Amino acid sequence: MAAKIIDGNAIAAQIRKEIASDIEALKKSTGVTPGLAVVLVGENPASMSYVKSKNKAAHEIGIYSEQHNLPANVPEKDLLALVEKLNKDPRIHGILVQLPLPDHIDEKKILNTIVPEKDVDGFHPVSLGRIMTGEKGFRPCTPFGIQKLLVYSGVKIAGSHVVVVGRSNIVGKPIANMLVQKEADADATVTICHSRTKDLPSITRQGDILIAAIGRPEFVTADMVKEGAVVIDVGINRIEDKTHPKGQRMVGDVKFDEVSKKAAAITPVPGGVGPMTITMLLYNTLQSARAAGA
Ligand SMILES: NC(=O)c1ccc[n+]([C@@H]2O[C@H](COP(=O)([O-])OP(=O)(O)OC[C@H]3O[C@@H](n4cnc5c(N)ncnc54)[C@H](OP(=O)(O)O)[C@@H]3O)[C@@H](O)[C@H]2O)c1
Numbered sequence: 001m002a003a004k005i006i007d008g009n010a011i012a013a014q015i016r017k018e019i020a021s022d023i024e025a026l027k028k029s030t031g032v033t034p035g036l037a038v039v040l041v042g043e044n045p046a047s048m049s050y051v052k053s054k055n056k057a058a059h060e061i062g063i064y065s066e067q068h069n070l071p072a073n074v075p076e077k078d079l080l081a082l083v084e085k086l087n088k089d090p091r092i093h094g095i096l097v098q099l100p101l102p103d104h105i106d107e108k109k110i111l112n113t114i115v116p117e118k119d120v121d122g123f124h125p126v127s128l129g130r131i132m133t134g135e136k137g138f139r140p141c142t143p144f145g146i147q148k149l150l151v152y153s154g155v156k157i158a159g160s161h162v163v164v165v166g167r168s169n170i171v172g173k174p175i176a177n178m179l180v181q182k183e184a185d186a187d188a189t190v191t192i193c194h195s196r197t198k199d200l201p202s203i204t205r206q207g208d209i210l211i212a213a214i215g216r217p218e219f220v221t222a223d224m225v226k227e228g229a230v231v232i233d234v235g236i237n238r239i240e241d242k243t244h245p246k247g248q249r250m251v252g253d254v255k256f257d258e259v260s261k262k263a264a265a266i267t268p269v270p271g272g273v274g275p276m277t278i279t280m281l282l283y284n285t286l287q288s289a290r291a292a293g294a
Pocket of ligand 1: 165168169171193195234274277
């Protein structure tokens with residue numbers, strides 16, 4: 001039977017509606033308007049497009065947003081000074097430094113300078129540590145979006161075996177730590193796989209929920225998936241396709257055509273995890289403003 005499609009666009013739209021009405025209520029009750037500062041270094045076209053989308057989404061939902069563009073050769077100390085200034089700015093509740101940064105800048109140093117109270121991207125070690133210990137804090141936007149996709153689609157997480165392929169600090173490790181927590185919307189048994197995992201298909205086939213965050217086009221094939229599994233495809237890959245007007249098209253880490261015949265539910269690419277990432281950035285900014293206004 002064909003899998004149910006988990007529609008990231010529809011779920012993101014629903015969550016954005018909820019965020020917009022919560023922002024309205026926050027403004028009325030406390031006078032606080034959530035504020036987001038987005039910092040862009042250089043002119044990487046992909047980064048420019050992400051930053052533009054984030055600012056637009058923030059503006060549309062009622063968040064005050066400002067963009068700081070710095071040249072690619074900006075000295076590290078100037079970027080640190082900007083982050084310090086934003087840390088102290090009472091209008092700003094969330095600071096996002098778009099990655100990747102140029103080679104002469106120490107990415108970790110910059111991310112670690114953002115105060116954890118404004119770390120709406122959830123990349124600060126304090127935020128990541130709080131995920132591990134199950135404390136309140138900002139969840140990184142992509143893993144948070146995956147968790148919301150599962151919850152809003154009615155997928156049972158508690159007691160399920162979640163297999164995550166990929167152990168990056170921005171997707172694999174945080175989603176695994178979030179879903180293993182002893183709390184609502186979690187309580188799963190979690191296995192993390194990576195490039196050194198032996199006999200990967202024998203492990204992925206055990207997943208009631210399979211999360212692919214690998215960065216390899218159509219890597220997960222039907223023989224790697226359990227019949228009736230829920231498959232979340234995080235991958236964003238561009239492959240050559242002469243039949244496509246642009247000569248290329250976007251695919252995920254999962255071979256959608258064959259896996260969608262075996263899975264119970266699956267996210268498409270595009271239109272699955274992607275739309276959730278910015279949505280959870282907006283959500284985190286609202287939470288930060290709430291905490292500041294409380
Ligand atoms: N939708 C969104 O908003 C969103 C957000 C973030 C990322 N993404 C996409 O998600 C994908 C993953 O991103 P990422 O930043 O997590 O990537 P990453 O940092 O490159 O990590 C990839 C992970 O996959 C593992 N891996 C690579 N080849 C493998 C193989 N043959 N077998 C098993 N595991 C393998 C790597 O293992 P090792 O650790 O052993 O190298 C690594 O842990 C990318 O396509 C990215 O574009 C999408």
